Amino acid sequence: MAYEAKPLPFRKQLIGISEKTMQIHHDKLYVGYVNKRNEIDEKLTKVDRTAANATYSEYGELKREESFAANAIYLHEYYFNVLGGENEEGTKPTGDLIQAIEKEFGSYEKWLEDFKAAGLCARGWVVLAYDFNTGKLHNYLCDSHNHGGIWGAMPVVVLDMYEHAFFIDYGSDRKAYIEDYMKNLNWEAANHLYGTIKK
Numbered sequence: 154m155a156y157e158a159k160p161l162p163f164r165k166q167l168i169g170i171s172e173k174t175m176q177i178h179h180d181k182l183y184v185g186y187v188n189k190r191n192e193i194d195e196k197l198t199k200v201d202r203t204a205a206n207a208t209y210s211e212y213g214e215l216k217r218e219e220s221f222a223a224n225a226i227y228l229h230e231y232y233f234n235v236l237g238g239e240n241e242e243g244t245k246p247t248g249d250l251i252q253a254i255e256k257e258f259g260s261y262e263k264w265l266e267d268f269k270a271a272g273l274c275a276r277g278w279v280v281l282a283y284d285f286n287t288g289k290l291h292n293y294l295c296d297s298h299n300h301g302g303i304w305g306a307m308p309v310v311v312l313d314m315y316e317h318a319f320f321i322d323y324g325s326d327r328k329a330y331i332e333d334y335m336k337n338l339n340w341e342a343a344n345h346l347y348g349t350i351k352k
């Protein structure tokens with residue numbers, strides 16, 4: 154069964170992030186990853202496994218790009234999942250997730266400082282994840298879809314720092330994009346996801 158692209162979970166104009174950016178991001182890039190994943194899956198059904206080789210083989214390249222495409226799909230779905238909220242500047246969100254953040258990072262502000270700093274450094278993704286290995290929330294950074302992900306850590310709040318996510322609207326001003334991302338963060342969706350993970 155082919156993987157099916159999910160529609161955007163919100164229908165509204167985001168703060169600062171243009172419709173053009175979201176259209177390219179979802180309809181072209183994300184859907185493109187889904188199509189490539191399906192193409193890879195199809196090719197894996199008939200590739201020659203006897204030629205597998207650590208330097209180069211068709212099978213090896215398909216498996217490498219399978220992890221790239223699969224993580225691109227999932228991380229984008231997590232990213233879109235937490236957009237579409239509306240947070241007034243300076244207003245602290247509420248809910249179980251915020252309580253857990255406060256417990257594990259000392260305060261919401263401390264978590265936010267770390268999350269934003271990771272965003273300024275990341276070339277790919279920042280992921281607030283619930284790490285099943287430690288039983289704690291942690292901000293992870295990965296520079297590529299398939300490099301830097303932590304096995305056993307479930308994404309909760311995902312920030313896309315690839316330039317395609319912000320360059321049209323913000324140029325190279327990563328800080329302004331991160332500030333607006335926080336204003337668009339749908340804490341209700343993040344809380345819901347966190348609740349599902351904790352169950």
Ligand SMILES: [Fe+2]
Pocket residue numbers: 178182229313315317318
């Ligand atoms: Fe992206």
